[in-house]
Amino acid sequence: MNKIDWAYIKYFTRDEFKCKCGCECDNVSILFLERLIEARQIADIPFIITSGCRCKKYNDEVGGTEKSAHLCSKHIPCYASDIKCKTDRQRFIIIQALIDAGFTHLGISKKDLFIHVDDDKRKAIWIY
Numbered sequence: 001m002n003k004i005d006w007a008y009i010k011y012f013t014r015d016e017f018k019c020k021c022g023c024e025c026d027n028v029s030i031l032f033l034e035r036l037i038e039a040r041q042i043a044d045i046p047f048i049i050t051s052g053c054r055c056k057k058y059n060d061e062v063g064g065t066e067k068s069a070h071l072c073s074k075h076i077p078c079y080a081s082d083i084k085c086k087t088d089r090q091r092f093i094i095i096q097a098l099i100d101a102g103f104t105h106l107g108i109s110k111k112d113l114f115i116h117v118d119d120d121k122r123k124a125i126w127i128y
Contacts, residue, residue: 003030004028009037010040018053019055025053026053027075029078030077031079032077035102035103035119039100039103045090045093049081050114051114052070053070054078059071070118081117081118082109082116091108106124106125108125110128
């Protein structure tokens, strides 16, 4: 189960990362979260999380991939999040901060105005 003490987490809350279906799944990788906090500090603008952890059922409902980094369970942590992004300037600041914090796997959604980030080791930036 989740071992993160959310009382000590800067910038983010447990509720932001909980599965949106109501199942309470919130097992976020602490290493991922620490790097996300670093990126948030670098950017110096709010990161609004629109999607964090997902159970398999919810991931299927929203069209997530079978091996999505958002997937989690009691024993498998999520290592992804989607960050709301309304302007081109915000997009630049967030992407630059994520890269500076060491993330190398980013997706840019033009339609839904968010940036996907995860801890996949493949180096890629894609648009969807």
